[in-house]
Amino acid sequence: MIAPILNQLSEWVWELPATGGMRVPGRVYADRRLMAALGGDQSLNQVANVAHLPGILVASMAMPDIHFGYGFPIGGVAAFSVDEGVVSPGGVGYDINCGCRLMATDLVESEIKGKVPRLVDQLFRDVPSGVGSSGAIAKLSRQELEQVLVKGAAWAVGRGYGSKEDLDRTEDKGALPGADPGAVSERAYMRGQDQVGTLGSGNHFLEIQVVDEVFDAEAASAYGLHQGQVTVMVHCGSRGFGYQVCEDYLEVMASASARYHIDLPDRQLACAPVASPEGRKYLAAMACAANYAWANRQMIMHLTELALLRALRIPPRELNLRLVYDVAHNIAKLETHQVAGSSVDTCVHRKGATRAFGPGRLELPIAYQNVGQPVLIPGDMGTASFVCKGSDEAMAQTFGSTCHGAGRVMSRSQALKQAQGRAIDRELEAAGISVRSQGRKTLAEEMPEAYKDVERVVAVMHGANISPRVARLRPLGVVKG
Amino acid sequence: MAELEGFEGPRKETITVEAASPADALRSLLSEALYKFATEGFVAARAHIIVKTGASGRVKVVADLHGEEIDRRRHLLLTEVKAVTYHQLAVEATPGGGGWQATVLLDV
Numbered sequence: 001m002i003a004p005i006l007n008q009l010s011e012w013v014w015e016l017p018a019t020g021g022m023r024v025p026g027r028v029y030a031d032r033r034l035m036a037a038l039g040g041d042q043s044l045n046q047v048a049n050v051a052h053l054p055g056i057l058v059a060s061m062a063m064p065d066i067h068f069g070y071g072f073p074i075g076g077v078a079a080f081s082v083d084e085g086v087v088s089p090g091g092v093g094y095d096i097n098c099g100c101r102l103m104a105t106d107l108v109e110s111e112i113k114g115k116v117p118r119l120v121d122q123l124f125r126d127v128p129s130g131v132g133s134s135g136a137i138a139k140l141s142r143q144e145l146e147q148v149l150v151k152g153a154a155w156a157v158g159r160g161y162g163s164k165e166d167l168d169r170t171e172d173k174g175a176l177p178g179a180d181p182g183a184v185s186e187r188a189y190m191r192g193q194d195q196v197g198t199l200g201s202g203n204h205f206l207e208i209q210v211v212d213e214v215f216d217a218e219a220a221s222a223y224g225l226h227q228g229q230v231t232v233m234v235h236c237g238s239r240g241f242g243y244q245v246c247e248d249y250l251e252v253m254a255s256a257s258a259r260y261h262i263d264l265p266d267r268q269l270a271c272a273p274v275a276s277p278e279g280r281k282y283l284a285a286m287a288c289a290a291n292y293a294w295a296n297r298q299m300i301m302h303l304t305e306l307a308l309l310r311a312l313r314i315p316p317r318e319l320n321l322r323l324v325y326d327v328a329h330n331i332a333k334l335e336t337h338q339v340a341g342s343s344v345d346t347c348v349h350r351k352g353a354t355r356a357f358g359p360g361r362l363e364l365p366i367a368y369q370n371v372g373q374p375v376l377i378p379g380d381m382g383t384a385s386f387v388c389k390g391s392d393e394a395m396a397q398t399f400g401s402t403c404h405g406a407g408r409v410m411s412r413s414q415a416l417k418q419a420q421g422r423a424i425d426r427e428l429e430a431a432g433i434s435v436r437s438q439g440r441k442t443l444a445e446e447m448p449e450a451y452k453d454v455e456r457v458v459a460v461m462h463g464a465n466i467s468p469r470v471a472r473l474r475p476l477g478v479v480k481g
Numbered sequence: 482m483a484e485l486e487g488f489e490g491p492r493k494e495t496i497t498v499e500a501a502s503p504a505d506a507l508r509s510l511l512s513e514a515l516y517k518f519a520t521e522g523f524v525a526a527r528a529h530i531i532v533k534t535g536a537s538g539r540v541k542v543v544a545d546l547h548g549e550e551i552d553r554r555r556h557l558l559l560t561e562v563k564a565v566t567y568h569q570l571a572v573e574a575t576p577g578g579g580g581w582q583a584t585v586l587l588d589v
Contacts, residue, residue, distance in 0.1 A: 070568045070588060094563040094588050131482060131558040132519060132551075190520045201561040202589050240519050243563040243588075247512065250567065268567050412560070412589065439559050481561070 006035070006044075012464040016044065016060075021263065022051040027059040029403075031460050034064050034452065037409065046073040049265040053078070054273075055085020057339055057346060061398055063353050064460040065407030065452060069093065071268025074352035077401040080274060082334065082345040086262065087279045088271035089253055089286070091349035092332050094246040096286055097293035098204075098237030099171075099328040100354075100376040100404075102387065102473075103301060104223075105308075106320040107230040109210045109476070115312065116208060117434045120477035122311035123206055127303045129199035129481040130438025132240075136197025136299060145193055146181040152291030153298040153326075156196075161302035162323075168365045170326040171355060174294040176333075180284035185248045188285075192241030192292060197299030201439050201481030203446060204236040205381065206304065212384065212474035219371040219389045219470040223324050231473055232308075232321070233385055234300050235378050236481075237330065242289035249282045274347045283332065283347075290331055297326055324387070325374035329354045329404035337399050348399045356390035356402040356467045375467045379406045379454030381435065381446060381478045382428055386458045388467035402467035403458070406451035419444035428478075437480040446480060482518065484557040488526040490547030499541045503532070503572040506540040507583055511565040514546060518562075522550040563588040 006014045006028070014035060016026030026047040028035070038044060043066050050072055051060035057079045066075035071090030080086055112119065128136050140148065148155045153167055153174025167173045199206060211229045214220045225231070238245075253270035256278040262271060272278035305321045312319065332349045339346075357363060357373040364373050373390035383406075394400050410418065424443040428435045437443045461467045496513045500506040510530075517523040525546035533541045551558065564587070571584045 070566045070586070131561040132522065187516060187520075191516075202563075244516075244519075247564050266568075440557060441559055445560065 012460050016048055018051060021265070022048055023054070024051050024056050024059050026051055026062070028062045028066065029460055029464055029466070030064045031456065034456060034460065037452070038066065041068060043068045043073040046071070047076065049269060050076060050078050050091070052263070052265050053080070053086050053088070053269060053271060054262060055081040057081055057085070057344065061401070063401070063403035064457045065352065065403045065405055067407045067409070069351060071266055072349065072351045075403060075407055076351045077349065077353045077398055079337065079346040079348045079399040082274045082347055085274055085347060086271035087274045087282055087332055087347050088269055088349065089246050089249040089282060090268040090270060091351055092246070092286060093330040093351050094243045095237035095330055096242035096245060096289035097328045098330040099293060099297065099326060100378055101234045101297045101301060101326040102324040102374070102376050103232040103304065103321050104225060104324050105230045105232070106318065108228045109230060112230055116477040119208055119308060119311045120434045120436050120479060122307040123304060123479050124436040126307040127199055127206055127300055127479065128197070129479060130201050133198040133200060133481065134194040136303060139194040140196065142189065145189060148196060148295045149181045149184065149288035149291055150179050151175055152294040156295045156298035156302070162298050166298060166301070166323045169323040170294060171328050174298065174326070176287035176290045178284055179287035179291050181288060183281045183285040184245060184288050188241050188244035188248065191244045192239065195239040195241065196292070196296050197303055198239060198296070199236050199300065199479070199481045200239055201442060204481045206300065206479040207233045207381070207475050208477040209233055209385065209473040209475050211471050213472045215469040215471060216389065222368055222371045223374050223387065223470065224322070225324065225387065225471050232304055233376070233378060233473065234297055234304070236296060236300065238289040238293035239296060241292045245285050245289045249285060252278055252282065286332060290328060293328070294326065325376060327354050327376050335399070337395070346399065348401065350401055352404045353401045354404045355400055356388070356394040356398070357400045358390045358392040358395045374470070375402055377403060377405055377454065377458055380448040380451040381475055381480065382431060382433060382448035383454055384475070385473045386454065387470045387473065388458065388461065389470050390467060391465055393465040394467060398466055402461045406454035406457055408450060409452045410450040412445040415445050415447055415450040416441060418449065419447055433475050434477040435480065439481065442480050482559055482562050483524055483551060484559065485526060486557070487555050488524055489549055490526050492523065492547070492549050494523060494525070494546045496544045496546060497542070499539055501539060503540050504570045506532070506542045507572055507585065508565050508567065508570055510542050510544055511585060515562055515565060524548045524551055560589045
C-alpha cells in the first residue's frame with residue numbers, strides 16, 4: 001500500500017490531490033499531531049477510495065476523528081449528486097443512525113454528590129445493555145414494529161414515552177421521510193422486535209455528566225445549559241435491526257455495482273445510483289433503521305427519567321429531564337447544498353460524522369435558529385464530551401458536517417493488551433467516575449487511552465470554525481454495554 | 482460475543498451456504514451463525530463442516546453446529562458482534578498445503 005501524499009492547505013486542512021481514478025481530491029481536517037498519528041493507517045487510502053465513486057461532489061472528506069472503517073473511513077463525509085451520484089450502505093455503516101442524545105436536568109452537581117453510584121446502579125438495572133440486550137418493552141408485533149419504522153421517535157411519544165417537544169429537538173424530528181417497511185427483510189424484523197429501548201454494547205453508553213465549562217454563553221443559554229448543571233448523554237443506534245439492513249443491502253449493492261458498471265476500489269464501497277431502484281430501496285430501508293434508532297433513543301430517555309426519579313426519590317418537576325438535542329452520526333441524507341454558487345440536491349453520507357447546520361436553517365428548532373444546531377461530540381469515558389454548534393462555515397466547506405467523537409487510536413485487542421493487570425473501573429472510580437459494565441472486557445476495550453484526545457479533535461473543528469465549542473461536559477457516572 | 486467455556490453441545494443446527502469463493506462461503510457461514518445468535522441466542526461450541534467445490538467453482542458448505550442457547554447465569558458474555566464484514570476477507574491455502582488460513586474482520 002502506498003502512503004498517500006498530503007498537501008497542507010491551512011493549519012487545520014490537508015488535501016489529498018486527485019490522482020488515478022479519483023474524481024475529486026480528498027480533504028482531511030486535522031492538526032499536525034493528529035495527522036502524524038495517522039501514519040500508515042489505511043484510513044487515508046479509504047478517503048482516496050471514496051473519491052473514486054461516481055457523482056462525488058467537491059471532495060472526499062475526513063474529520064479529525066478519522067480512523068479505519070469498513071470501506072468508507074469512520075469520520076468520513078461524502079456528498080453525491082442525486083442525479084449522477086451513488087448511495088452506498090458502506091458509507092453509512094452497520095449501525096445505521098448510531099447517534100447521540102443529550103438531556104438536561106434542573107439539578108446541579110452538588111445535589112447529586114455522593115449519589116452517583118446509586119444513580120448509575122439504577123440506570124444499569126433499568127436500561128437493558130450488553131450483548132443482545134432486549135426486553136425494555138414487550139416484544140413488538142409486526143404491525144407495531146412497522147409503526148416504529150415509519151414514525152420513529154414519534155411512535156414512542158405516541159405511546160407516552162416522551163413529549164412532542166422532544167421531537168422538535170431531534171434531528172429530522174426523529175423520523176426520516178420515505179421509510180418503507182416493505183423494503184426491509186424478514187430477518188431485520190426478527191432482529192428488531194425486542195430491542196427498542198436497549199443500549200447494546202461496544203462503544204455505546206449512557207452517561208451522567210456535569211457541565212464543566214461554558215465557552216459560548218449565548219449558545220449555551222439557547223441550548224438551556226449552564227455551568228455546574230447535571231446532564232445525561234446516551235450513545236447508541238438501531239441495534240440488530242440496523243445491522244441486518246446494512247448486511248442485506250451490501251449484498252444487493254454488490255450486484256448493483258456490477259450491473260451499473262461502477263468500478264470499485266474496495267468491495268465494501270458497493271453502491272448504486274441514488275436514483276436507481278436499488279438506491280431508492282436502500283434509502284427507504286435505511287430510513288426505517290434510522291427511525292428505529294430514534295425510537296430507541298427516545299425510549300432510553302424515558303427509561304432514564306424513570307430510573308433517575310426512582311433513585312433520587314424526587315418528583316419529575318424537580319428533575320425536569322428535557323431534551324437538548326439528538327443527532328445521527330451514521331446516516332445518508334438527501335439535503336440541498338450550495339455547490340459552486342448553485343443549489344444542488346445531494347445525498348450526504350456521514351459515517352462517524354455529525355450534521356452541523358448553521359444558523360437560519362429551517363430544519364432547526366426555532367429556539368436554535370439564531371445560534372445554529374447543537375453538535376454533540378462524545379469523548380472517551382474518562383475525559384469529556386463536548387457540545388459545539390453548527391456554523392455557516394460548515395455549510396460552505398463540509399456540507400454542514402463535523403466530527404462525531406474522539407475516534408479510536410488503538411484497536412480493541414491492543415487496548416486489551418495494554419489494560420492487562422489494570423482495573424480500569426477502579427482507575428475511573430479514583431478519578432471520580434462511577435462505572436458499570438455488562439461485558440467483562442468492555443471497560444478495557446473502551447479505556448480512555450484507546451481513544452484520541454477529544455479536546456484536540458474538537459479544537460480542530462473549532463479552529464476551522466466548522467463547529468465552534470459551546471460547552472464541555474465532564475463524566476460523573478457511566479453505564480457501558 | 483461469549484467465552485466458550487461452559488457451553489455444551491446438546492443442540493444441533495445445520496447451516497448450508499453456497500458462494501462464489503471459499504472466502505465468501507466462510508463469511509456467509511459466520512453470518513448465518515451470527516443471525517442464529519442474534520435471534521435465538523444460539524452459540525456453537527464446536528462444528529463439523531463439509532466443503533464441496535463444484536465444477537463451476539462454486540463452493541458449498543454444510544456445517545453441523547453443536548451448541549446451546551446462552552444462559553446469562555452460566556455463560557460469560559463479551560462484546561456484541563454487529564456483522565461479519567467483507568473487509569480484507571481471505572481464505573488461502575497455507576504454504577506446503579497443510580491447511581488453510583482465513584482472515585475475517587468482525588464489526589463490533
